[in-house]
Amino acid sequence: MALIHLFRKCNQRCVFCSYPAEEGGEESFSLKGWLKEITAMPPGLVQLSGGEPLLAGAENLRLLLAAVKKLGRRAELQTNALAAAGLAGEELKRLVGALKAAGGYFNVNFPAATPALDYKITRARGGFRKRLAGVQRLIKAGAAVRLTHVVSEVNYRRLPAFAAFAAKNLKGIAWLQFSYIKGIGRAEGSRYLPRYAAVRPYLEKALSVCRENKIRCEVDHIPPCFLGEFYALNVDMVKMREGVKGPHLEEKKKVAACRGCRYAKLCPGPRKDYFAVYRSL
Numbered sequence: 001m002a003l004i005h006l007f008r009k010c011n012q013r014c015v016f017c018s019y020p021a022e023e024g025g026e027e028s029f030s031l032k033g034w035l036k037e038i039t040a041m042p043p044g045l046v047q048l049s050g051g052e053p054l055l056a057g058a059e060n061l062r063l064l065l066a067a068v069k070k071l072g073r074r075a076e077l078q079t080n081a082l083a084a085a086g087l088a089g090e091e092l093k094r095l096v097g098a099l100k101a102a103g104g105y106f107n108v109n110f111p112a113a114t115p116a117l118d119y120k121i122t123r124a125r126g127g128f129r130k131r132l133a134g135v136q137r138l139i140k141a142g143a144a145v146r147l148t149h150v151v152s153e154v155n156y157r158r159l160p161a162f163a164a165f166a167a168k169n170l171k172g173i174a175w176l177q178f179s180y181i182k183g184i185g186r187a188e189g190s191r192y193l194p195r196y197a198a199v200r201p202y203l204e205k206a207l208s209v210c211r212e213n214k215i216r217c218e219v220d221h222i223p224p225c226f227l228g229e230f231y232a233l234n235v236d237m238v239k240m241r242e243g244v245k246g247p248h249l250e251e252k253k254k255v256a257a258c259r260g261c262r263y264a265k266l267c268p269g270p271r272k273d274y275f276a277v278y279r280s281l
């Protein structure tokens, strides 16, 4: 798996951004440079990230995706989907076609079910309306769309409401991932990191809502010991079972409380940045 940050620029300023834009300075980008970087990366899925990749322009992304396909690799296009709302019909169709041809999917950061909460998290005025329209357009154009809902101090009590919102307004998504906030970048420190135990009841309820509505879902960065009957939705368990090497092994570490745990073989432990804040689970 290979993660490439195309650039840092973005049309949001999310409180949890793990790769925030630096102030000042214009960024240049080149298709050639990106391709060179991708070719040198480990094999497997290519994750195109930013900043906001759609700001590269739909045509540039289409060309990049065609090149990724030529390398025989699959692609994930990470986006906040705001720009998808404004793409011309043909542009959108070509972009979706190129991603599909590369066996890929859009991974849309969708942090809230209301405009007010969306704004509180992303600082993008009108972002909620555009994001909703953008995702609905992508689905309508036949794209595979994964939603990533970053779970933070700001939104964890509304997880069940978000699941209900997705079931009602985002029919046709391929799957939904609840991803606990990474305590790096803008979110470094404790302010936005809730305790796993506080998140648990809300997350379990949200996962029940997803199950009732037949929404496929998964959970990242919250250990299985905090997922109750949904423990198997933890994405690390699959990676550990299959012996996949990757960032989950570097970002997480078992702690004293893990001793004797029934999931120990299939769980790498909590995130190190979580432990740095709470010194325990």
Ligand code: SF4
Pocket: 223, 224, 225, 226, 254, 255, 257, 258, 259, 261, 262, 263, 264, 267, 268, 269, 270, 281
């Ligand atoms: S190994 Fe640790 S973090 Fe993982 S499930 Fe067990 S107790 Fe929880």
